[in-house]
Every structure is written in structure tokens, then in C-alpha cells.
Amino acid sequence: MAKTIIPFGPQHPVLPEPVHLKLVVEDEIVKEAIPALGYVHRGLEKLVEIRDFHQMVQIVERVCGICSCIHAKAYCQGIEELMGVEIPDRARFLRVIWGELHRIHSHLLWLGLFADAFGFESVFQQFWKVREKIMDILEATAGNRVIISVNVVGGTRYDLTPEQLRWILEGLTEVEAGVKALQRTMLDDYTVKKRTVGVGMLSREQAIELGAAGPTLRGSGVSQDMRQLGYSAYCDLDFEPVVETGCDSYARSTVRFRETLQSIDLIRQAISRLPGGDINVPVKGNPEGEIVTRVEQPRGELMYYIKASGKKYLDRCRIRTPTFANVPPLLAMVGGIELADVPVVVLSIDPCISCTER
């Protein structure tokens, strides 16, 4: 049969992100895919020339619309290490609490969208109903639902009172009950397994060679999680990376589901060990030198390269987001699957195109 080229995206009912793929199809089996990006490029890396390094925190937060607090955390961590600033202990634990709340809300959003990709809309809305409780917690403690602006160079801006901590723990019990009620539907259902097991295979050697990051890597059996590096307060909390060996979309979905439950446990540990003290230290002077920092975003490994030379404007701030690293494995996974399975595979890497193109 002759080959046909079918364009997929950037506007498509089942695709939540503006990415364009040209699928080369022969008889309903996809042979290869050619990507095209550039629909949401804003040129944020050029703004280092006109905004000083304190104002860049707000700009860096707006790179992604789902995991914004973690971008700010990575940037502040890089500048603090470059300038040799030690932040107080209470600030380290508070950053962990808000970071893990972001991870829970991002994974719940993804679980809903993944169910929508194969048509299971009732479970999609059930997951988002559970997610509203986390949004209320973020709005009441930090001031906004997603872009919360709590990190500054030198610590955090807001503090948590004991009454707010009690309220967070009650909210987390509700969220945990809601998520566990949907566990059998998402992981054991016959239809869900038929659509996801064996679809989008990525073997362990391919995952390392193509540079995959995050649950894409951990779903293929490689046990690597940047939180093991011990930044913020993760060196004081005990956790193990969640690894599955299935190498398909079902394994990645299980990794993210188990990580949601693990994050709830990490927040409870952090709240019980929260020390007293200040929440930020004043920072004077300008940074100098170059540094590479890495942080674990919900989608994978986020890397920042910052170069400064003693002025208040930085020389270069390079951001490498995990979706950028997961696009070559996506192109390798798409070969040999049916046309109706393409949205399931594209969503299983958790794309976030506004991160990719900044």
C-alpha cells in the first residue's frame, strides 16, 4: 500500500498540547513521525539581558503552567549555590512541602488526561474533582492556584502557621481517600489494560541511549530520581524511587500513580519534622561563575545552567526541561503502533510543550 502522511495537531480534540506530528502511515500502522515545534515559543531566555537576577525568579516561574514552583526552586537553588548563601532549615522544608503539593496536582491532572485519551471521561472528571482540594490548599496558603511565587533567592516568602498545617493534613486525608477509591479503576480495569499494555514499548537500553527522563525512564526499569541527590530537605526524609519494569504505557501510568501516594507520605513526613526559625536570609551582592543544578520535576529531570560575571544581569540562563529530552524517545516509540493508539503514547510521556519551547 502507498504511504499516506496524516498531520496530527497542533489543534486536536484529544491532544492537550500544541505539538505537531506528521505521521507516515501505511495501512493504519504508523511507520514514523516527524515533529514540528514552535507554536508557543516566547523567547524567555533572552530576557536575562534586561531583568536582573531577582526579577528573573518571576519570569522563570512562568515557563511552565503546571509545575511553576519547581522551576523557581531550581533557579533559586542555583543562584544560592553560586553566591554561597545558606538558607535556613525551615525554608528548606517549606520548599519541599510546596514542591510535593505541585507534584500531586500535576500527576492528578495527568491521570485525568490520560483517561480522556482513550475515552474514559467519567474517571477524568473524578480525578479532577480530587485535585480541586489541592488547589484550595495552594490558594489558601500561598495566594494563588498554580503560579504561587513562594520562592525567592534566599528562602521563601510565606510561612505556614500551625493551624494551616493541621488543615493541610486534613485535606491530604481526603485526597488520599479519593485517589485510593480510583485505584482499581485505573490500574486493574480490563479495558484500560487492553488499551495500554504493550503500547509504546521503550526498552531499558533505548531509554538510556535516547536520553529519556523521569517516569519515562523509571517505567523502563532504570532507578534514577533526582531527589536522591539530596537537595532541599530530601536528604532528611526517607524515600525510594518508584520503578516499574513493564517498559510500556501501563508501566508509566503505574509509576505516576504510585508517586502520587508517595508524595502524600513525603508531605506528612516533612510536616512532622518541620523545624522552627526564619524563612529567609537577606542576599547582597551579585553572583559570579557558572553552575549546573538539577531538580526533579513531576515530568522528569530539570537542568539549569547559569553563568554570571559579577553584574546584576546574568550572562546566560539555559533551561533544559524533561519534555525536551523525552521527544526523541517518543519518536522511537511511535514506530509500529496503530493510528488510534497515537494519542495514548503521546500522552504517556506527559508532554508540556510550553516548557519545551520556553
Add this chain to the structure above:
Amino acid sequence: MLFMTPNILKNFVSKRATRLYPFEVREPFANFRGELVNDIEACIFCGMCQKKCPSQCITVDRKTGVWECDPCACVYCSVCVDHCPVNCLSMKNDHRKPFAKKFMYTLQGTPPKPKKAAKKDE
């Protein structure tokens, strides 16, 4: 197989999860970052908010005593509130109602008197 059934039955008997906005409005949270307001009588026109703003939406004119903010360019991050030396800036805890045309939020106050031997009389 029928793992969703208990969930569906529970949803039939419990009340709705959504609110009938705009007839029913939730109480705003205390820390929410809403509109930016300035107490113009207490403002000393130092220009600190203009320097620190990440989106450069505030304009302060020291000579005429005009403080201006563009509500469509503001990102509601409250960095200006943190750095104001006399605490005249604050954020209301509810958002502004939608408007149909762009406008600038302009306030006129008394400009600071010059400190050295001035021609104005005290």
C-alpha cells in the same frame, strides 16, 4: 470488572461538586492576591516598587506626584508590596471584576517637598 459502580452510586446520593457561579460565590481566602491598591496619602514616591517590579507595570513620577499602575500588565506577584518602605501598597483578597476596555489605574497625591534650600515655603 465493575470498579466504577460504587463511585457512581455514591455520586448519585451526595450533593453536587460544583457551585452555581455567579449566583453562589465562595468566600475568598485571606491570603489570596487580588487587586493592587495604594494608600496615596502615605506614599513617599521613592520609586522602589517601580524598580523591583518584574513586569515593569508601575510608573512613579516624583515631580508631579502621580502613581500609575497598568492592571493588564501586572502579574499580581506582590513583590512591590514586600519591598515598599512605608507599607502603603497592599493587595485586596478578591480579584477585580471583568472590564471591557483597558484602563490605567492612576492616583494623584502630593509630591514630596525638596529637602535642600527650596523656593517653596514650608
Add this chain to the structure above:
Amino acid sequence: MIQPIIEVTQDNIASEVLKLKNSGHRLVTLTCTELDADNLDILYHFDKDLELTHLRMKQPKDKPVPSISGILFAALLVENEMRDQFGVTFDGLILDFNRTLYLDEEVTEVPLVSNVKITKQ
């Protein structure tokens, strides 16, 4: 302040990358900075078991850069992005977007190179 860093040149970049790939390293990314009016600084970052290794290469702006996308397929997206942002061409890129990955064809200025400071209004 980033360790360990190895200096390479255009001639031995391919053999160094092949050595790192065979010992199980994973490519993290490439970074490009402008050093002065004629030279760019290209850094390659690799990771194995949470430890980073870096390679540094100095590159004149008008000569093409040897591409590593033949050895590591993962590098192709980064090299196309560097072509868009800095205006360098690559030798041997397996899937070349010809500067249309982010920018349209009507754009004539190179984004991150011409250090024209935009004045505040």
C-alpha cells in the same frame, strides 16, 4: 565551578562522545554561550548514576560544528535549537529543520547573539 570538565576540539569530539556512550553515560543536553565577538562556547553534559561529566569546546562562529546526532539520536533537537538561537550550522545533522524549528522565515536577526540591549520605555 562545574567539575569534572574535559576540553575537546572539533577533531576529537566524536571519539570522546563515543567513549562516553559506550561506558553507559546518558546525554543530558548541550549548552551554548557567547564568549566574545567571534567565538562560542559549547558544553556537552553527560550523566551516569547521578554523576555529571562535562565536555567543553570552543567554536568560531562562522565555521560549521561537527554534529553528534549520528552517534546519539537524542542530540538532534538540541542542535536544531542551537541553529535557531545562535545561527551556527552543523555538519552531518540527520534531520535538519533549516532554522524553522522555532523561528519563521521572515526573522532576520539572530536571537541570542546580537547583544542589543532593549531600552526600557
